[in-house]
Amino acid sequence: MIPRYARPDMVAVWSPETKFKIWYEIEAHACDAQADLGVIPRENAEAVWKAKDVEFDVARIDEIEAVTKHDVIAFLTHLAEHVGSEEARFVHQGMTSSDVLDTCLNVQLVRAADILLEGMDRVLAALKTRAMEHKNTVRVGRSHGIHAEPTTMGLTFARFYAEMDRNKARLQAAREEVATGAISGAVGTFANIDPAVEEHVCAKLGLNPEPISTQVIPRDRHAMFFAVLGVIASSIENVAIEIRHMQRTEVLEGAEFFSMGQKGSSAMPHKKNPVLTENLTGLARLVRMTVIPAMENVALWHERDISHSSVERGIGPDATITLDFALHRLAGVVEKMLVFPENMLDNMNKFPGLVMSQRVLLALTQAGVSREGAYSMVQRNALKVWEERLDFRELLLADEEVVEALGVDGINEKFDMGYHTKHVDTIFARVFGE
Numbered sequence: 390m391i392p393r394y395a396r397p398d399m400v401a402v403w404s405p406e407t408k409f410k411i412w413y414e415i416e417a418h419a420c421d422a423q424a425d426l427g428v429i430p431r432e433n434a435e436a437v438w439k440a441k442d443v444e445f446d447v448a449r450i451d452e453i454e455a456v457t458k459h460d461v462i463a464f465l466t467h468l469a470e471h472v473g474s475e476e477a478r479f480v481h482q483g484m485t486s487s488d489v490l491d492t493c494l495n496v497q498l499v500r501a502a503d504i505l506l507e508g509m510d511r512v513l514a515a516l517k518t519r520a521m522e523h524k525n526t527v528r529v530g531r532s533h534g535i536h537a538e539p540t541t542m543g544l545t546f547a548r549f550y551a552e553m554d555r556n557k558a559r560l561q562a563a564r565e566e567v568a569t570g571a572i573s574g575a576v577g578t579f580a581n582i583d584p585a586v587e588e589h590v591c592a593k594l595g596l597n598p599e600p601i602s603t604q605v606i607p608r609d610r611h612a613m614f615f616a617v618l619g620v621i622a623s624s625i626e627n628v629a630i631e632i633r634h635m636q637r638t639e640v641l642e643g644a645e646f647f648s649m650g651q652k653g654s655s656a657m658p659h660k661k662n663p664v665l666t667e668n669l670t671g672l673a674r675l676v677r678m679t680v681i682p683a684m685e686n687v688a689l690w691h692e693r694d695i696s697h698s699s700v701e702r703g704i705g706p707d708a709t710i711t712l713d714f715a716l717h718r719l720a721g722v723v724e725k726m727l728v729f730p731e732n733m734l735d736n737m738n739k740f741p742g743l744v745m746s747q748r749v750l751l752a753l754t755q756a757g758v759s760r761e762g763a764y765s766m767v768q769r770n771a772l773k774v775w776e777e778r779l780d781f782r783e784l785l786l787a788d789e790e791v792v793e794a795l796g797v798d799g800i801n802e803k804f805d806m807g808y809h810t811k812h813v814d815t816i817f818a819r820v821f822g823e
Contacts, residue, residue, distance in 0.1 A: 391711075394672060394710070394711055394714045394715075395710045395711075395713075395714060396710070396713055396714055396717065398504055398713075399501060399504050399709055399710045399713040399714075400706075400710060402497050402500045402501050402504070402709070403497060403501075403705065403706035403709075403710065405447045405450075406444065406445065406447065407497070408493060408497070409445040409447070409450065409464060410445070411493040411496050411497070411594075412461070412464055412489050412493055413440060413443075413445070413468065414593070414594065415488070415489050415492055415493060415572075415590055415594070416437065416465075416468070416480050416481060416484075416489065417434075417437045417438055417440075417441075418589060418590045418593045418594070419481075419482070419484065419572060419586050419589075419590050420433065420434040420437045420479065420480060420482075421434050421589065422583075422585060422586040422588075422589035422590065423479065423482055423483075423582075423583075423586060425585075425589070426583055426585060426586070428479075428482065428483075428583070429479035429482055430479070432476075433476055433477075433478070433479045434479075436472055436473065436476035436477070437468075437472055437476070437477065437480060439471065439472055439476075440468060440471040440472055443471050445464075445467060445468075446467065449467055449470075450463050450464055450467045451463075453466050453467060459486075460486075461481075461486040461489055461490065462486075465477075465480060465481055468480065482581075482582070483574055483580075483581035483582030483586075484572060484574065484582060485574055485575045485604060487571070487604045487605045487606075487693065488571060488572045488573065488574070490698075491570075491571055491602075491605050491606040492570035492571060492572065492590065492591075492594065492596070492606075494611075494701060494705065495567050495568060495569060495570060495596060495606065496570075496594055496595075496596065497705065498564075498567045498611075498614060498705065498709075499564055499567060499568050499595065499596070501705075501709035501713075502560060502561075502563065502564035502567075502614075503564070504709075504713055505560060505618075505621075505709065505712060505713055505716065506557065506560060506561065506564070508712075508713055508716030508717050508720070509553060509556065509557045509560065509621075509716060510557075511716070511717065511720040512553055512716055512719055512720045512723070513550060513553055513554060513557065514720075515720045515723040515724045516546050516547075516549050516550040516553060516628075516723055517546075517550055517821065518724075519542075519543075519546045519723055519726065519728075520543045520544075520546035520547040520550055520817070520820075520821075521543070522543070523541065523542035523543040523546065523728060523730075524541060524543035524813060524817060525541055525543065525810060525813065526541055526542040526543060526728070526730050526733065527539055527540075527541055527542075527730075527733065527734065527737070527806060527809075527810065528540060528541065528542050528545070528642060528730075528733035528736075528737065529733070529736055529737040529744060536736075536737070536739075536740065536743065536744055537744070538744050538745075538747065538809060539737065539744055539806060539809040539810070540809070541810060541813055542642075542643075542728060542730070542733065543813065543817070544813065544816060545631065546723075547816065547817060547820045547821070548820075549624075549627070549628050549631075550820060550821075551820045552624050552627065553624060556617075556620060556621045556624055559617045559620060559621070560617055560618075560621065562617075563613055563614040563617040563618075564614075566610045566613050566614060567610050567611060567614045568595070568596050568597055569591070569596055569597050569598065569599040569606055569610065570587065570590060570591040570594060570596040570597070570598065570599065570606075571587065571598070571599040571602040571605070571606050572586050572587035572590050572591075573587060573599070573602050575604060576603055576604055576692045577601065577602040577603045577604060577692065584598070587599075603691075603692035603693055604692045604693035605689065605692075605693045605697075607687075608683075608686045608687045608689065608697055609687050611683055611686065611701070612683045612684045612686065612687050614683070615679050615680050615683035615684075615704065615708055616680050616683070616684070618676055618679070618680070618708050618709070618712050619676060619677045619679070619680040621676075621712060621716075622672070622673040622674075622676035622677050622712060622715065623673060623677065625669055625672075625673050625712075625715050625716070625719050626669060626670050626673035628666075628669075628719060628723070629666035629667075629669035629670050629673075629719065629722075630666075630670065632644075632645065632663060632666045632722065632726065633663045633666045633667060633670075636661075636663040636666075640732075640736065641729060641732050642728070642729055642732050642733045642736065643726055643727060643728045643729065644661065644663070644726070644727045644729075645661075645663050645664070645665050645666060645722055645725075645726065645727075646722075646725035646726065646727060647661050665718060665721075665722050666722060668718070669715055669718060669719055669722075672711050672712075672714065672715040672718075673715065675707070675708075675711050676708050676711050676712050676715070679703075679704035679707060679708040682700045682704055683700070683704060685700075686700055686701065739778075740774050740775065740778065740781070741774065741778075741779070741780040741781055741782070742774070742780055742781030742782045742804055743771060743774045743775075743781050745781065745782075745803055745804050746767050746768075746771050746781070748803045748808065749767050749785065749791075749795075749800070749803050750763050750764060750767045752795055752799065752803055753766060753767070753791070753794050753795065756794045756795055756799075757794070758794055766788065766790055766791055766794075767791075769788075770784040770785055770788055770791070782800065782801070782804050785800050786800055786801075
């Protein structure tokens, strides 16, 4: 985790203080359930709650762990320092360390998902606002980076909205996937602890009991979670790349907001660089690089090894903190983004009328010309537009074969821009509802 790319709420989810508080709640709730079952004395369970408002001393826990070489034991020792060794003697009864570690990790991932969902809502709201604003702002569509046919800026924002909306649904499903807990003992058989304890703890923490665990919760759940984060990161980059393209000097159809006093280059005072969206491309790479390790964590030896542990200590905070920052950076870019409709029209007209070539091709075939013949007639005129920047319509009107097939009025009619935007309302209704 790099502080430069971190927001406080998400950082707090992964702080040692938060982790130890969750560990404490797991142990305390487990004691309550054990007391309900008559396994431990009620007074001992109640005594554990004496530490309810304690700020656990991270440095002290680290000091104990330096001796024990075991983080959970270090925490339990520190807890006993607050509760009393006699009162705390039934804490962790029948449990194993992973009961605490895995259940805590999933609580943190659920909390992280909730924060990420808030970020996605902000991105979706920004994309929808700009889509509505530029619903009918005509720009040229591009394939392979080359002018294709007219579209609208609103449709560009709308397709990004639809993509992010799918990602929101994926994240909600991923949240559900990891919202499980396990308090099932050394190999998941509940030999030394009643399944009712697991049910009680999970209910208190907003989790579902893991249907079957070993010493750990199955890591396919986590693989799916991080895979979804990777997909979201890729979608962020998808939007960022489009904005970066639009801000190129020779395109300039849109641009990041450039604030008063901002500097684009230490050497060239004229520069306005798309630094935020370039940064988003980099952040997306950081999130995606956590996906493969998460998938490799699925395969563990027998009931458990700890090959996954060091990986998760890194990728849990790194992926969620970075993605949280990226979502809010993207939302800010979209909210304040500058759009230049006049430049869009100028760009489309750099090769006058050329974007109407398919419509002329189809009209010729409908007029009885073979597909091959029609393509040849259109292309010979289109290439002159490419090479000499002539007007495509004027060239067609001077082409006797084309005029014979379509007539003057038929050619002119094919250059109506409204032809390409007539279904925008239909597409918007599909994306945003009626």
